[in-house]
Amino acid sequence: DIQMTQSPSSLSASVGDRVTITCRASQGIRNDLGWYQQKPGKAPKRLIYAASSLQSGVPSRFSGSGSGTEFTLTISSLQPEDFATYYCQQHNTYPFTFGGGTKVEIK
Amino acid sequence: EVQLVESGGGLVEPGGSLRLSCAASGFTFRNAWMTWVRQAPGKGLEWVGRIATKTDGGTADCAAPVKGRFTISRDDSKNTLFLQMNSLKTEDTAVYYCTTGNSGNWGQGALVTVSS
Numbered sequence: 741d742i743q744m745t746q747s748p749s750s751l752s753a754s755v756g757d758r759v760t761i762t763c764r765a766s767q768g769i770r771n772d773l774g775w776y777q778q779k780p781g782k783a784p785k786r787l788i789y790a791a792s793s794l795q796s797g798v799p800s801r802f803s804g805s806g807s808g809t810e811f812t813l814t815i816s817s818l819q820p821e822d823f824a825t826y827y828c829q830q831h832n833t834y835p836f837t838f839g840g841g842t843k844v845e846i847k
Numbered sequence: 848e849v850q851l852v853e854s855g856g857g858l859v860e861p862g863g864s865l866r867l868s869c870a871a872s873g874f875t876f877r878n879a880w881m882t883w884v885r886q887a888p889g890k891g892l893e894w895v896g897r898i899a900t901k902t903d904g905g906t907a908d909c910a911a912p913v914k915g916r917f918t919i920s921r922d923d924s925k926n927t928l929f930l931q932m933n934s935l936k937t938e939d940t941a942v943y944y945c946t947t948g949n950s951g952n953w954g955q956g957a958l959v960t961v962s963s
Contacts, residue, residue: 741911774949776892783944783953784884784892795951827892831949835910836882836894 742766742830746839752847759815761842763828768808772832775804775813779824787826788813818844849873849952851945856957863935867957869928869945877901877923880948883930885941886956895919895943898928913939935961 743766753759763773771791776784786795788804791811801816815822823846828839855867869881880903883895896909898919907919918931928945942956 776950778892783956784950785953786951789949789951829892829894829950834897834908836897836949838892838894841891 741835742769742833742837744828744830744837744839746828746842748842749840750843750845752845753818754847755818755820757818759818759844761813761826763806763811763813763839765809765811765830769830769832771807772830773804773806773811774829774831776827776829777822777824778827784827849947851947851952851954853943853945853954853957856943856959858960858962859935860963861935861937861961863961864931864933865935865959866932867930867943867945867959869930869954871926871928871947874947876926881919881921881928882946882948882950883919883928884944884946884950886944887938887941893941895930932959935959937961
């Protein structure tokens, strides 16, 4: 199975901060990667698909980059509604594995 | 607007069976590959499996922890996705989500609790 390693597992940040989350795949997955945001008690919501394409309706402060084995999710200016847990997922090879998650908390 | 509504969750004893349904609307269901994802309490997301469209063969693939026990199927005439879960174990306790394709849209989830 392809292992997806996210870092950090948690971070504390302030409103207005720039935040970067990294996801590393154990083997190359081209750009077959999505990023998801999940708030407590809610279903996840996709933010980014194909590594860098913004899902319709998602604010432009979210961006994704990378290809192959290294990927990043960047929030350019953290807003109060962005405090949540973020996951990456590869959909290149079965099983479509998720990263372990990054919890973004208020500093 | 895409809507996915899961149903059929509940409490079941170890070794028991349960069938989840996911009613889809707002898109052409027969043209969509569909996926199940689960999340154990307080844990991360886990891909359960996916089913192709009939046009693409209609085959389903499941993750190793559930292979041979869980079966994914679909009824395109009713725009409904199913997850048949047999020989349930306590570690199958989770919220189960149905999603479209590569998880672009998600249902609200159905809680399955396996406990004696």
